[in-house]
Amino acid sequence: MDKSYELATLGVRAGQARSQFNEHSEALFLTSSFVFESAAQAAGRFTGGDDGFVYSRFTNPTVSMMQDRLAALEGAEACIATASGMSAILAMSMALLKSGDHVICSNAVFGSTVQLYSTILSRFGLETTFVSPTDIAQWKRAVRPSTKLLFLETPSNPLTEISDIAALASVARASGALLAVDNAFCTPALQRPLQLGADLVIHSATKYLDGQGRVLGGAVLGRKRLLMETVFPFLRTAGPTLSPFNAWVILKGMETLELRLFAQSASALELARWLDSRPQVARVFYPGLPSHPQHELASRQQRAFGTVVSFEVKGGREAAWRLIDSTKLISITGNLGDVKTTITHPASTTHGRLTPEARSAAGITEGLVRVSVGLEAVADLQADLERGLGQDPTRTR
Ligand SMILES: Cc1ncc(COP(=O)(O)O)c(C=O)c1O
Numbered sequence: 001m002d003k004s005y006e007l008a009t010l011g012v013r014a015g016q017a018r019s020q021f022n023e024h025s026e027a028l029f030l031t032s033s034f035v036f037e038s039a040a041q042a043a044g045r046f047t048g049g050d051d052g053f054v055y056s057r058f059t060n061p062t063v064s065m066m067q068d069r070l071a072a073l074e075g076a077e078a079c080i081a082t083a084s085g086m087s088a089i090l091a092m093s094m095a096l097l098k099s100g101d102h103v104i105c106s107n108a109v110f111g112s113t114v115q116l117y118s119t120i121l122s123r124f125g126l127e128t129t130f131v132s133p134t135d136i137a138q139w140k141r142a143v144r145p146s147t148k149l150l151f152l153e154t155p156s157n158p159l160t161e162i163s164d165i166a167a168l169a170s171v172a173r174a175s176g177a178l179l180a181v182d183n184a185f186c187t188p189a190l191q192r193p194l195q196l197g198a199d200l201v202i203h204s205a206t207k208y209l210d211g212q213g214r215v216l217g218g219a220v221l222g223r224k225r226l227l228m229e230t231v232f233p234f235l236r237t238a239g240p241t242l243s244p245f246n247a248w249v250i251l252k253g254m255e256t257l258e259l260r261l262f263a264q265s266a267s268a269l270e271l272a273r274w275l276d277s278r279p280q281v282a283r284v285f286y287p288g289l290p291s292h293p294q295h296e297l298a299s300r301q302q303r304a305f306g307t308v309v310s311f312e313v314k315g316g317r318e319a320a321w322r323l324i325d326s327t328k329l330i331s332i333t334g335n336l337g338d339v340k341t342t343i344t345h346p347a348s349t350t351h352g353r354l355t356p357e358a359r360s361a362a363g364i365t366e367g368l369v370r371v372s373v374g375l376e377a378v379a380d381l382q383a384d385l386e387r388g389l390g391q392d393p394t395r396t397r
Contacts, residue, residue, distance in 0.1 A: 003072055007189060012255045015068030017061060028248040029061045056244060058236040066247040067219070069254050070209070073188040074201050076221035080231045081247060085184060085204025086112050087240035088218030092180060092200060093117075093149070094238070095230035099125030102146040106133040106163060108156035108362065109182065110204075111350055117151075133163045134294060136171065143175040153182035154191075155298070157336075158310040158346045158370035159363050160285045162294035165301060169197025184208070184337070189261035190303045199223070205242075207337030208307075210253040211260050215246040260339060260375065265304035267381070268373040272309045274382055280319070280389045282367065285310040308336060310346075310370045313389070317366040320345050324369065326388030329380060336372030341381055344370045 001014050019027055034053040036042035044050030053059045063081050071079035082088040093116070097103070105117055107130035117128040127146075131138040133156050150172045154163040165181060172179035180200035181193035187208045193201050203209060205217030219242075220231050235241060242250075265288075272286035284291075287298035288305030298305055313319045324332055330343045334350055344350060351364045373381065 001072065003075070007073060008258050010069070010072040011189075011257050014072035015065045015070075015251070017065055017068075019061075026065055026248065026251055027062065029244050031060075031244075032056050034059075057239050057241050058232070060244045060247070062244040062251065063242055063247040066217075066242070066251040066254075069251060070188075070203070070205075070219055071221060073254065073257070074183070074221050075188070075192055075194050076201065077224040078227045079219050079221045080227055080235055081205075081242035082218040082220065082235065083240050083242055083246075084216040085110075085182075085202065085206055085218040086116065088202050088204070088220050089113055089116060089151075089182070091231055091234050091238070091240055092202065092220045093121055093126070095234040096178065097121075097126055097148055100146060101126055101148040102144050103128040103149045103151060104139055104142045104147060104177075105130050105150075106152040106154075106156065107131060108133045108159065108161055109151065109153045110157060110184075111353065113151075113153070113182070115353075133161045136164065136167050139168060139171050143171070143177075147175050147177045150177055150179045151182070152180075153185065154301075155185050155287055155306055155308065157185065158285070158308065158344075158350070158368065160287050160292070160306070160308060160310060162287055162292075162298045162301065164297055165191075165193050165196040165198055169199075172199070173197070185306055185308065186302055187257060187261060189258040190265070190306060191301060194221070196301065199226070205246075205250045205253075206335070208257065208261060209250050211256065211337065211339060212253065213335055213338040213340065215249045217242050217246045217250050261307070262304055263375060264307040264339070264373050267375070267378045268307045268309050269305060270378045271371070271373055271381055271385075272311075274378075275309065275311050275385070278389055280314055282312045282314050285312075307373045308370060309373060310368060312365055312367045313369060315367060317345070317347065320347075320367050320369050323385065323388030327384045328387075329376065329384040330371070336370075338372065339375040341374040341376055342372045344372075346370055 033055045045054045067079040129142040152163045178199040181198045182202040184204040184207045200222040203219040269288040276284045286309045330341045333342045
Protein backbone atom coordinates (compact mmCIF):
# COMPACT_ATOMS: atom_id res chain seq x y z
CA MET A 1 0.00 0.00 0.00
CA ASP A 2 1.13 3.56 -0.76
CA LYS A 3 2.91 4.70 2.43
CA SER A 4 2.11 8.37 1.76
CA TYR A 5 -1.43 7.95 3.12
CA GLU A 6 -2.24 9.70 6.41
CA LEU A 7 -1.80 7.74 9.65
CA ALA A 8 -5.56 7.27 10.13
CA THR A 9 -5.80 5.61 6.70
CA LEU A 10 -2.73 3.42 7.22
CA GLY A 11 -4.11 2.25 10.59
CA VAL A 12 -7.25 0.91 8.91
CA ARG A 13 -5.87 -0.28 5.58
CA ALA A 14 -2.11 -0.91 5.60
CA GLY A 15 -0.84 -4.46 5.53
CA GLN A 16 -4.05 -6.20 4.54
CA ALA A 17 -3.42 -9.24 2.33
CA ARG A 18 -6.62 -10.92 1.11
CA SER A 19 -6.80 -14.67 0.62
CA GLN A 20 -8.37 -16.36 -2.41
CA PHE A 21 -11.78 -15.88 -0.69
CA ASN A 22 -11.49 -12.09 -0.91
CA GLU A 23 -12.67 -11.51 2.67
CA HIS A 24 -13.28 -7.86 3.63
CA SER A 25 -11.94 -8.08 7.18
CA GLU A 26 -8.46 -9.44 7.82
CA ALA A 27 -8.43 -13.24 8.19
CA LEU A 28 -7.11 -15.10 11.20
CA PHE A 29 -4.82 -17.93 10.12
CA LEU A 30 -4.74 -20.28 13.10
CA THR A 31 -2.33 -22.84 11.76
CA SER A 32 1.06 -23.91 13.00
CA SER A 33 2.37 -24.97 9.59
CA PHE A 34 1.72 -24.62 5.84
CA VAL A 35 1.40 -27.30 3.17
CA PHE A 36 3.75 -27.48 0.20
CA GLU A 37 2.88 -28.61 -3.30
CA SER A 38 5.99 -30.74 -3.63
CA ALA A 39 9.18 -31.78 -1.90
CA ALA A 40 11.05 -29.33 -4.09
CA GLN A 41 8.80 -26.47 -2.98
CA ALA A 42 9.27 -27.50 0.67
CA ALA A 43 13.05 -27.42 0.18
CA GLY A 44 12.83 -23.99 -1.46
CA ARG A 45 10.71 -22.59 1.37
CA PHE A 46 13.07 -23.89 4.06
CA THR A 47 16.18 -22.45 2.45
CA GLY A 48 14.45 -19.14 1.72
CA GLY A 49 14.74 -19.49 -2.08
CA ASP A 50 10.91 -19.62 -2.28
CA ASP A 51 9.04 -16.85 -0.46
CA GLY A 52 5.91 -18.62 0.87
CA PHE A 53 4.87 -19.43 4.43
CA VAL A 54 6.50 -22.34 6.27
CA TYR A 55 5.84 -22.57 9.99
CA SER A 56 4.20 -20.07 12.36
CA ARG A 57 7.23 -19.74 14.63
CA PHE A 58 8.56 -17.35 12.00
CA THR A 59 6.02 -16.92 9.17
CA ASN A 60 2.24 -16.53 9.37
CA PRO A 61 -0.08 -14.41 7.17
CA THR A 62 -1.96 -12.80 10.09
CA VAL A 63 1.28 -11.95 11.88
CA SER A 64 2.66 -10.57 8.58
CA MET A 65 -0.37 -8.29 8.21
CA MET A 66 0.08 -7.00 11.75
CA GLN A 67 3.81 -6.41 11.11
CA ASP A 68 3.17 -4.60 7.83
CA ARG A 69 0.50 -2.35 9.37
CA LEU A 70 2.70 -1.38 12.31
CA ALA A 71 5.68 -0.81 9.99
CA ALA A 72 3.54 1.54 7.87
CA LEU A 73 2.43 3.46 10.97
CA GLU A 74 5.98 3.83 12.31
CA GLY A 75 7.42 4.64 8.87
CA ALA A 76 9.74 1.61 9.26
CA GLU A 77 11.14 -0.59 6.50
CA ALA A 78 10.47 -3.71 8.55
CA CYS A 79 8.75 -5.00 11.68
CA ILE A 80 9.24 -8.26 13.55
CA ALA A 81 6.43 -9.15 15.94
CA THR A 82 7.14 -10.90 19.24
CA ALA A 83 5.14 -12.55 22.02
CA SER A 84 5.34 -9.54 24.37
CA GLY A 85 7.08 -6.21 24.79
CA MET A 86 9.74 -7.82 26.98
CA SER A 87 10.47 -10.49 24.38
CA ALA A 88 10.90 -7.71 21.80
CA ILE A 89 13.60 -6.10 23.97
CA LEU A 90 15.17 -9.51 24.62
CA ALA A 91 15.13 -10.46 20.92
CA MET A 92 16.64 -7.12 19.88
CA SER A 93 19.38 -7.40 22.52
CA MET A 94 20.22 -11.06 21.84
CA ALA A 95 20.29 -10.41 18.10
CA LEU A 96 22.40 -7.24 18.09
CA LEU A 97 24.72 -7.55 21.10
CA LYS A 98 27.42 -9.90 22.28
CA SER A 99 29.52 -10.49 25.36
CA GLY A 100 31.78 -7.49 26.06
CA ASP A 101 29.36 -4.98 24.53
CA HIS A 102 28.14 -1.98 26.49
CA VAL A 103 24.61 -0.54 26.63
CA ILE A 104 23.55 2.89 27.86
CA CYS A 105 20.01 2.78 29.16
CA SER A 106 17.71 5.42 30.60
CA ASN A 107 17.21 4.82 34.33
CA ALA A 108 13.50 5.54 33.91
CA VAL A 109 12.55 2.60 31.69
CA PHE A 110 10.01 -0.10 32.56
CA GLY A 111 11.11 -2.10 35.65
CA SER A 112 11.46 -5.42 33.83
CA THR A 113 13.70 -3.76 31.23
CA VAL A 114 16.02 -2.64 34.04
CA GLN A 115 15.96 -6.20 35.44
CA LEU A 116 16.63 -7.69 31.98
CA TYR A 117 19.78 -5.62 31.43
CA SER A 118 21.03 -5.55 35.02
CA THR A 119 20.37 -9.13 36.20
CA ILE A 120 19.91 -11.37 33.13
CA LEU A 121 21.90 -10.02 30.18
CA SER A 122 24.71 -9.04 32.57
CA ARG A 123 25.26 -12.79 33.15
CA PHE A 124 26.13 -13.09 29.46
CA GLY A 125 28.85 -10.45 29.61
CA LEU A 126 26.80 -7.42 28.64
CA GLU A 127 27.45 -4.27 30.66
CA THR A 128 24.79 -1.61 31.10
CA THR A 129 25.15 1.94 32.42
CA PHE A 130 21.92 3.58 33.58
CA VAL A 131 21.65 7.35 33.08
CA SER A 132 19.09 10.13 33.47
CA PRO A 133 16.50 10.17 30.65
CA THR A 134 16.74 13.95 30.37
CA ASP A 135 20.43 14.78 30.96
CA ILE A 136 22.15 14.42 27.55
CA ALA A 137 25.59 15.12 29.11
CA GLN A 138 25.27 11.93 31.18
CA TRP A 139 24.67 9.87 28.02
CA LYS A 140 27.71 11.44 26.35
CA ARG A 141 29.91 10.78 29.40
CA ALA A 142 28.78 7.15 29.56
CA VAL A 143 29.91 6.36 25.99
CA ARG A 144 32.77 3.82 25.71
CA PRO A 145 34.47 2.28 22.65
CA SER A 146 32.39 -0.86 23.34
CA THR A 147 29.04 1.00 23.46
CA LYS A 148 26.71 -0.61 20.92
CA LEU A 149 23.21 0.43 22.00
CA LEU A 150 21.44 3.40 23.57
CA PHE A 151 17.99 2.51 24.93
CA LEU A 152 15.22 4.77 26.19
CA GLU A 153 11.50 5.10 26.74
CA THR A 154 9.70 8.43 26.42
CA PRO A 155 7.59 9.58 28.20
CA SER A 156 8.91 7.62 31.15
CA ASN A 157 6.72 5.60 33.46
CA PRO A 158 5.30 6.80 35.85
CA LEU A 159 6.86 10.28 36.06
CA THR A 160 6.37 11.19 32.37
CA GLU A 161 9.92 12.55 31.87
CA ILE A 162 10.60 13.32 28.20
CA SER A 163 13.85 12.30 26.49
CA ASP A 164 15.07 14.29 23.50
CA ILE A 165 15.09 11.59 20.79
CA ALA A 166 16.81 13.70 18.10
CA ALA A 167 19.59 14.79 20.49
CA LEU A 168 20.20 11.22 21.66
CA ALA A 169 20.16 9.96 18.06
CA SER A 170 23.10 12.35 17.45
CA VAL A 171 24.92 10.96 20.49
CA ALA A 172 24.37 7.41 19.19
CA ARG A 173 25.54 8.29 15.67
CA ALA A 174 28.68 10.01 16.97
CA SER A 175 29.57 6.95 19.06
CA GLY A 176 28.85 4.36 16.36
CA ALA A 177 26.01 2.89 18.41
CA LEU A 178 22.34 2.28 17.62
CA LEU A 179 19.50 4.15 19.32
CA ALA A 180 16.44 2.09 20.28
CA VAL A 181 13.28 3.81 21.53
CA ASP A 182 10.52 1.98 23.38
CA ASN A 183 7.50 3.75 21.84
CA ALA A 184 4.83 1.88 23.82
CA PHE A 185 3.56 4.99 25.62
CA CYS A 186 3.12 7.27 22.59
CA THR A 187 2.70 4.81 19.74
CA PRO A 188 3.18 6.10 16.18
CA ALA A 189 -0.09 8.00 16.58
CA LEU A 190 1.74 10.53 18.78
CA GLN A 191 5.46 10.07 18.10
CA ARG A 192 7.56 8.52 15.32
CA PRO A 193 11.09 7.95 16.68
CA LEU A 194 12.57 6.72 13.36
CA GLN A 195 11.80 10.12 11.80
CA LEU A 196 13.69 11.74 14.67
CA GLY A 197 16.80 9.67 13.97
CA ALA A 198 16.31 6.51 16.06
CA ASP A 199 17.49 3.24 14.51
CA LEU A 200 15.06 0.90 16.20
CA VAL A 201 11.60 1.12 17.74
CA ILE A 202 10.32 -1.30 20.36
CA HIS A 203 6.67 -1.89 21.20
CA SER A 204 4.72 -3.50 23.95
CA ALA A 205 1.66 -4.05 21.76
CA THR A 206 -0.03 -5.16 24.98
CA LYS A 207 -0.66 -1.50 25.70
CA TYR A 208 -2.23 0.92 23.20
CA LEU A 209 -1.83 -1.09 19.99
CA ASP A 210 -4.33 -3.61 21.32
CA GLY A 211 -5.89 -0.81 23.36
CA GLN A 212 -8.49 -2.94 25.07
CA GLY A 213 -6.41 -4.97 27.50
CA ARG A 214 -6.94 -8.33 25.79
CA VAL A 215 -3.63 -9.80 24.63
CA LEU A 216 0.13 -9.57 25.01
CA GLY A 217 2.36 -8.74 22.08
CA GLY A 218 5.47 -6.85 21.07
CA ALA A 219 7.50 -5.71 18.10
CA VAL A 220 10.92 -4.56 16.92
CA LEU A 221 11.00 -2.12 13.99
CA GLY A 222 13.80 -0.64 11.92
CA ARG A 223 15.80 -1.04 8.72
CA LYS A 224 14.95 -4.18 6.77
CA ARG A 225 18.49 -5.41 6.28
CA LEU A 226 19.42 -4.94 9.94
CA LEU A 227 16.31 -6.76 11.21
CA MET A 228 16.36 -9.58 8.63
CA GLU A 229 20.03 -10.32 9.28
CA THR A 230 19.81 -10.23 13.09
CA VAL A 231 16.39 -10.23 14.80
CA PHE A 232 14.64 -12.50 12.29
CA PRO A 233 17.16 -15.39 12.57
CA PHE A 234 16.96 -15.06 16.37
CA LEU A 235 13.16 -15.27 16.31
CA ARG A 236 13.22 -18.19 13.86
CA THR A 237 15.64 -20.11 16.06
CA ALA A 238 14.64 -19.13 19.60
CA GLY A 239 10.89 -18.68 19.04
CA PRO A 240 9.66 -15.70 21.12
CA THR A 241 6.91 -15.50 18.51
CA LEU A 242 3.60 -13.62 18.46
CA SER A 243 0.63 -15.98 18.16
CA PRO A 244 -1.61 -15.44 15.09
CA PHE A 245 -4.61 -14.88 17.37
CA ASN A 246 -2.87 -12.11 19.32
CA ALA A 247 -1.60 -10.62 16.05
CA TRP A 248 -5.17 -10.50 14.73
CA VAL A 249 -6.46 -8.77 17.89
CA ILE A 250 -3.64 -6.21 17.69
CA LEU A 251 -4.16 -5.73 13.93
CA LYS A 252 -7.80 -4.81 14.59
CA GLY A 253 -6.80 -2.68 17.58
CA MET A 254 -4.57 -0.56 15.36
CA GLU A 255 -7.61 0.45 13.28
CA THR A 256 -8.78 2.73 16.11
CA LEU A 257 -5.30 3.66 17.41
CA GLU A 258 -5.16 7.29 16.32
CA LEU A 259 -8.75 8.01 17.38
CA ARG A 260 -8.21 6.45 20.81
CA LEU A 261 -4.86 8.11 21.47
CA PHE A 262 -6.17 11.59 20.66
CA ALA A 263 -9.42 11.16 22.61
CA GLN A 264 -7.65 9.64 25.64
CA SER A 265 -4.90 12.28 25.55
CA ALA A 266 -7.51 15.07 25.50
CA SER A 267 -9.22 13.54 28.54
CA ALA A 268 -5.85 13.08 30.28
CA LEU A 269 -5.03 16.76 29.78
CA GLU A 270 -8.40 17.78 31.23
CA LEU A 271 -7.94 15.44 34.19
CA ALA A 272 -4.37 16.65 34.78
CA ARG A 273 -5.53 20.28 34.88
CA TRP A 274 -8.30 19.36 37.30
CA LEU A 275 -5.94 17.39 39.56
CA ASP A 276 -3.53 20.32 39.51
CA SER A 277 -6.31 22.48 41.02
CA ARG A 278 -7.10 20.08 43.91
CA PRO A 279 -5.73 21.15 47.30
CA GLN A 280 -5.03 17.52 48.34
CA VAL A 281 -2.71 17.02 45.34
CA ALA A 282 0.89 18.09 45.97
CA ARG A 283 2.13 17.72 42.39
CA VAL A 284 0.95 16.54 38.98
CA PHE A 285 3.28 14.91 36.43
CA TYR A 286 1.88 15.40 32.94
CA PRO A 287 3.82 16.69 29.89
CA GLY A 288 0.81 18.71 28.76
CA LEU A 289 1.00 21.03 31.75
CA PRO A 290 3.18 24.14 31.19
CA SER A 291 4.72 23.42 34.63
CA HIS A 292 6.19 20.11 33.35
CA PRO A 293 10.00 20.53 32.98
CA GLN A 294 10.00 19.18 29.39
CA HIS A 295 6.67 20.67 28.28
CA GLU A 296 8.25 22.49 25.36
CA LEU A 297 10.16 19.40 24.18
CA ALA A 298 7.01 17.26 24.46
CA SER A 299 5.06 19.84 22.42
CA ARG A 300 7.70 19.58 19.67
CA GLN A 301 8.27 15.84 19.75
CA GLN A 302 4.75 14.51 20.29
CA ARG A 303 1.42 15.19 18.53
CA ALA A 304 -0.41 15.03 21.89
CA PHE A 305 0.74 14.51 25.48
CA GLY A 306 -0.34 10.92 26.10
CA THR A 307 -2.79 9.25 28.42
CA VAL A 308 -0.73 8.69 31.58
CA VAL A 309 -1.13 11.21 34.39
CA SER A 310 0.75 10.70 37.65
CA PHE A 311 0.23 12.76 40.77
CA GLU A 312 1.37 12.90 44.33
CA VAL A 313 -1.28 13.14 47.02
CA LYS A 314 -0.58 14.75 50.38
CA GLY A 315 -0.44 12.17 53.19
CA GLY A 316 1.87 9.51 51.68
CA ARG A 317 0.93 5.86 51.19
CA GLU A 318 -2.13 6.00 53.46
CA ALA A 319 -3.70 8.81 51.44
CA ALA A 320 -2.71 7.21 48.12
CA TRP A 321 -4.23 3.84 49.08
CA ARG A 322 -7.36 5.55 50.43
CA LEU A 323 -7.79 7.33 47.11
CA ILE A 324 -7.28 4.12 45.14
CA ASP A 325 -9.64 2.11 47.37
CA SER A 326 -12.32 4.79 47.12
CA THR A 327 -12.70 4.47 43.35
CA LYS A 328 -15.75 2.61 42.08
CA LEU A 329 -15.31 3.05 38.34
CA ILE A 330 -11.57 3.17 37.69
CA SER A 331 -9.86 -0.28 37.63
CA ILE A 332 -7.12 -1.02 40.14
CA THR A 333 -4.67 -2.80 37.85
CA GLY A 334 -1.05 -2.61 36.80
CA ASN A 335 -1.79 -2.47 33.08
CA LEU A 336 -2.19 0.74 31.10
CA GLY A 337 -3.09 1.89 27.61
CA ASP A 338 -6.62 0.49 27.89
CA VAL A 339 -9.85 2.26 26.98
CA LYS A 340 -10.84 1.53 30.59
CA THR A 341 -9.10 3.95 32.98
CA THR A 342 -6.67 2.25 35.36
CA ILE A 343 -5.11 3.35 38.64
CA THR A 344 -1.89 2.11 40.28
CA HIS A 345 0.26 2.82 43.33
CA PRO A 346 3.74 2.50 41.76
CA ALA A 347 5.72 2.36 45.05
CA SER A 348 3.97 -0.86 46.17
CA THR A 349 3.37 -2.48 42.76
CA THR A 350 5.34 -1.73 39.57
CA HIS A 351 8.31 -0.36 41.54
CA GLY A 352 7.82 -2.54 44.64
CA ARG A 353 10.89 -4.68 43.83
CA LEU A 354 13.21 -1.67 44.18
CA THR A 355 14.88 -0.91 47.50
CA PRO A 356 13.39 2.14 49.31
CA GLU A 357 16.60 4.05 48.46
CA ALA A 358 16.41 3.16 44.75
CA ARG A 359 12.73 4.04 44.72
CA SER A 360 13.35 7.39 46.27
CA ALA A 361 16.27 8.06 43.86
CA ALA A 362 13.85 7.30 41.00
CA GLY A 363 11.38 9.85 42.41
CA ILE A 364 8.73 7.24 43.22
CA THR A 365 7.26 8.56 46.45
CA GLU A 366 4.75 6.81 48.71
CA GLY A 367 2.06 9.34 47.79
CA LEU A 368 2.47 8.84 44.03
CA VAL A 369 -0.52 7.54 42.06
CA ARG A 370 -0.53 6.72 38.32
CA VAL A 371 -3.67 6.92 36.22
CA SER A 372 -3.88 5.73 32.61
CA VAL A 373 -6.86 7.60 31.23
CA GLY A 374 -9.34 5.68 29.07
CA LEU A 375 -12.46 6.64 27.16
CA GLU A 376 -14.95 7.18 30.00
CA ALA A 377 -16.42 10.68 30.45
CA VAL A 378 -13.93 12.91 32.26
CA ALA A 379 -16.68 14.12 34.64
CA ASP A 380 -17.22 10.52 35.81
CA LEU A 381 -13.47 10.02 36.32
CA GLN A 382 -13.26 13.25 38.31
CA ALA A 383 -16.20 12.20 40.50
CA ASP A 384 -14.52 8.82 41.08
CA LEU A 385 -11.26 10.45 42.18
CA GLU A 386 -12.93 13.28 44.09
CA ARG A 387 -14.45 10.74 46.51
CA GLY A 388 -10.97 9.57 47.61
CA LEU A 389 -9.44 13.03 47.51
CA GLY A 390 -12.15 14.30 49.83
CA GLN A 391 -12.04 14.13 53.56
CA ASP A 392 -14.34 11.17 54.19
CA PRO A 393 -12.19 8.00 54.35
CA THR A 394 -15.19 5.78 55.34
CA ARG A 395 -16.83 5.93 51.89
CA THR A 396 -14.86 3.21 50.20
CA ARG A 397 -15.71 0.56 47.54
C1 LIG B 1 7.10 0.96 28.24
C2 LIG B 1 6.97 -0.52 28.37
N1 LIG B 1 7.81 -1.30 27.66
C3 LIG B 1 7.73 -2.64 27.74
C4 LIG B 1 6.80 -3.25 28.56
C5 LIG B 1 6.74 -4.74 28.60
O1 LIG B 1 5.71 -5.18 27.78
P1 LIG B 1 4.96 -6.57 27.95
O2 LIG B 1 4.21 -6.52 29.23
O3 LIG B 1 4.11 -6.64 26.72
O4 LIG B 1 6.01 -7.63 27.98
C6 LIG B 1 5.91 -2.48 29.30
C7 LIG B 1 4.91 -3.14 30.16
O5 LIG B 1 4.21 -2.51 30.92
C8 LIG B 1 6.01 -1.08 29.22
O6 LIG B 1 5.20 -0.27 29.93
